[in-house]
Amino acid sequence: MSVESKSMSIIVTKGSLDWGYPPFILATTAAAMGLNVTMFFTFYGLSLLLKEFNPQISTLGNTAMKLPMGGMHMSMPNMLSAIPGVDAAASVMMKNLIKKKGVASLEELREAAVDSEVRLIACQMTMDLFEYGLEDMIEGPELGGAATYIECATQSDINLFI
Amino acid sequence: MADEVLDAKGLNCPLPILKAKKALNSVPTDGTLEVLATDPGSVADFQAFCRTTGNDLVEHDQTGDVYRFLIKKTA
Numbered sequence: 152m153s154v155e156s157k158s159m160s161i162i163v164t165k166g167s168l169d170w171g172y173p174p175f176i177l178a179t180t181a182a183a184m185g186l187n188v189t190m191f192f193t194f195y196g197l198s199l200l201l202k203e204f205n206p207q208i209s210t211l212g213n214t215a216m217k218l219p220m221g222g223m224h225m226s227m228p229n230m231l232s233a234i235p236g237v238d239a240a241a242s243v244m245m246k247n248l249i250k251k252k253g254v255a256s257l258e259e260l261r262e263a264a265v266d267s268e269v270r271l272i273a274c275q276m277t278m279d280l281f282e283y284g285l286e287d288m289i290e291g292p293e294l295g296g297a298a299t300y301i302e303c304a305t306q307s308d309i310n311l312f313i
Numbered sequence: 314m315a316d317e318v319l320d321a322k323g324l325n326c327p328l329p330i331l332k333a334k335k336a337l338n339s340v341p342t343d344g345t346l347e348v349l350a351t352d353p354g355s356v357a358d359f360q361a362f363c364r365t366t367g368n369d370l371v372e373h374d375q376t377g378d379v380y381r382f383l384i385k386k387t388a
Binding site for chain 1: 323325326327328330331333352362365366388
């Protein structure tokens with residue numbers, strides 16, 4: 152392949168349903184296009200590697216968030232997030248939309264990343280901080296720290312922080 | 314007639330590309346893969362995919378809502 156030597160790294164810092172998509176979409180697509188891909192999971196991004204995986208969206212701070220509903224777009228005021236069950240309901244709505252529109256589930260994309268040999272690094276420091284072990288994670292991630300990432304970044308053509 | 318046909322209709326980005334890449338693995342070199350998709354974004358994406366991977370996008374056209382791509386595996 153013409154780009155066999157190209158590579159990309161992504162720092163994944165967020166673990167909500169909506170923030171989980173961009174890193175996995177880009178990682179799997181780049182791998183399909185022949186790039187060597189490394190994803191470095193830190194802070195809340197770590198939760199995307201958990202076996203027990205139920206990513207949610209929150210209406211809090213999502214000021215531009217609008218979900219299609221009955222031909223209209225319904226905005227989600229921050230205040231709504233304080234009502235118990237609203238974020239869970241919004242997450243269910245989003246997951247139904249995802250299915251209806253033929254969008255891959257995050258689980259599917261995560262599997263595709265593992266299958267296409269994307270290198271997954273779990274940040275050791277945040278693993279300790281949040282009291283996770285590799286046994287909590289899917290098969291595949293290795294442990295590493297900032298220096299591991301920096302070494303990878305110096306060798307990558309594309310470096311993203313998401 | 315293409316060596317392999319991939320029906321990616323109803324699938325959204327990036328699934329048509331991911332499935333095409335997988336399907337290409339079982340196509341022999343200089344063989345062809347036909348992809349059918351309904352994602353309008355796939356028109357730009359299959360061109361970029363082929364330019365980047367070095368495969369040949371022999372032809373692409375549209376019939377109604379369905380886009381058809383014929384990819385020759387050269388890489």
